[in-house]
Amino acid sequence: PFAEFDGVMDALTNIATLGRKKTQLYRAEQKLKLEETVTQLEAAARANMKWKTPEVLIGQTSWGKKKAAFSRYHAAHIRPEFAFLELDGNEIGVWHEAMFQPLADAEEKEFDMMQGATKQLMDLFKLYSLKERALWYRDRTYFPSIGNSLTKSEQISVALNWGNQDNRTALLAGYGWTPEGAQEIIENLNERDWQFVQGIWDLIDQFWPQISALQRRTTGVVPKKVMAEEVVTPYGTFRGGYYPLVYDPKQNYVVFQRDEKLATGEMFGGNYARASTRKGHTKERVGSGGAPVLLDMSVITSHIKNVVHDLTHREVLMDVDRLVQHPKVRESIESTLGRDYYRTLRPWLQHIASDLTDPTNLWEQTLTRLRHGATYMNMGLKLTTMLVQPFGYTQTINEIGSRWSMHGIMSYYGNPAKIKESTQFVIERSTFMKDRMTNFDRDVRDVEKRLGSGVLDPVRGTFLAGIGIFDMSISLPSWLGAYAKAMNESNDEARAIKYADTIVRITQGSGGPKDLANIQTGHPLMKLFTMFYSYFSVLYNMMNKEVRATKGINDIPNLVLASIWLILIPATITEMVLGRGPEEDEDPLLWALKKTGAYPFQSIVGVRDIVGSLESGFDYQLSPVTDVVNMAIRATRKAGEGDLTERSFIKPAFLATGAWYGLPARQLWMTTEYIYDYLDGEVDDFSFYA
DSSP states (O other): OHHHHHHHHHHHHHHHHHHHHHHHHHHHHHHHHHHHHHHHHHHHHHHHSOOOOOOOOTTOOHHHHHHHHHHHHHHHHOOHHHHHHHHTTSSSOHHIIIIIHHHHHHHHHHHHHHHHHHHHHHHHHTTSOHHHHHHTTTOEEEETTTTEEEEHHHHHHHHHTTSBHHHHHHHHHHHTOOHHHHHHHHHHSOHHHHHHHHHHHHHHHTTHHHHHHHHHHHHSOOOOOOOBOOEEETTEEEOOOOOOOOBOTTTOHHHHHHHHHHHHHHHHOTTTSOOOOOOGGGSOOOOOTTOOBOOOTHHHHHHHHHHHHHHHHHHHHHHHHHHHHSHHHHHHHHTTTOHHHHTTHHHHHHHHHTTTOOOOSHHHHHHHHHHHHHHHHHHTTOHHHHHHGGGGHHHHHHHHHHHHHHHHHHHHHSSGGGHHHHHHHHHHHOHHHHTGGGTSSHHHHHHHHTOOSOSSHHHHHHHTHHHHHHHHHHHHHHHHHHHHHHHHHHOOHHHHHHHHHHHHHHHHOOOSGGGOOGGGOSSHHHHGGGTTOHHHHHHHHHHHHHHHHOOSGGGHHHHHHHHIIIIIHHHHHHHHHTTOOOOTTSOHHHHHHHHHHHGGGGGSTTHHHHHHHHHHOSOOOSOHHHHHHHHHHHHHHHHHTTOTTSHHHHHHHHHHHHHHHTOOHHHHHHHHHHHHHHHTTSOOSOOTTO
């Protein structure tokens, strides 16, 4: 027996030794690959950029401090993709391939996975009508065994937590229920409810093989899988399954402190902590400590989003973070783009990692709701916002030239009968373009990704669709023109697709976390200052690129031409098309000079609001959210004066209410008010833009 035992121990020791050697070989291979990449990055930076030792900051003069402050502010406006392209000599090279493209690929993979999971989830929700789902959150049923009433959504949440022993124990301990009390709730659900519950368990469980494989690759250890427990119901026995064990922060202060600390770390700790996705689903469970379990259906979507984000981004973020922290990479960036820009990179990675973080306290939740509501209120169904989208094509012309820009236009619009075919051609090749209608702008993306299973959410999803459609009207030709240009130069389709995606991102913008400048990220309060800024962020970066490319007098003509495409045409022609041209008694040239002079300042956060107020004559507004607050105050003041039938009360009350509930109130008000005034004889000429 002892000999057999020694044999088993020898076998186990041999397996462990082989495992360690395999891990050591893998790590050595990864280190060699890292060093090779770093060498290539340094060589590219030295070849394409002016190498300058960072300035010593000791004993700075007053002017030096102001210059340093401006440098930090400028660096915060720079989008990472533009910086990496500049390090590559303004083409797709090793910096773009190593530092940015892996994150773009991860985002596309995330979109594909979420699209599949969302379809499965929506198919499960289709077991119920919209009316039935609305009643989930209203009607309550009293259960004598627990001495409390629960909504249908809470009852289903109880059932979802009854599929394994860990959740059952935590559920009973957290609420002080007996098994009989939980059983009373379970028996109140019908057969359709249990089909839904088992479907959710199966949907969540399908990610386990990928989760365990990721854990094995990144940590060498696979967490113990939570085993399902059968559930006996009046409609048969169901398999049970894993369900995320989430505790209610509203009912337990320890849970609230933990969630707040996690969210605060994700928002403010990016400079010091390694960028890391949320991965609570990979950790083995411990006792609940008596904390009540969160009985909310949002647990489902939150869990799926976090799991998919972790699966697609964790390894990529680790790899890019290793490069960012490498001393030679830091030296290459600080000696070319500057110390201040380098220090924006880790917060950039942290923002990508924590993209799905929800606000934790009432202050953050209110700010986020107002920001999202102001987006719907100001941009929802907004005709003028839709109509200005096509003028962004001037940025495509500036980037790829008139020849290929015209090729893109003719390829897409040359034969109207083939527009659908051309669209299909693009989205079959580019996941980025397939996702673009909800990802072209930061504010649009933020409100779209928060849409869930609420009754109004399917309707809200249509409010911003028009802007997305008009954006696609120029993004698709831009993509086709860039694709054709790249195919003409290399005949490499994979590279042409990457190039076309890049051209759309850097000319038409994108709202993904990887595409944002540092100044567009951070705490919900900071995001108020950069609302509706995505287009002007692109403008800032394109102007910066053109200025930095101007090395001498021979480059001046290119800078002038770029200024015409990027500034003069959008600043003047767009205004005239929208019926906001010079007044009859106004000098057209002076009007054009004023518009053109003010336009570039729209791309500088903080300055844009001041210049906009001076140029337009309207009161200064720090953010569209402050406008919502002011409208609520004006409506309240008028209500106190008893003017409930006056327009001075109705308008601000209507707009403020629309912002709070996420409705396209501004366009509805403008159209309704104009028609009323036109029919009442207050307006003489009919306007298409009302």
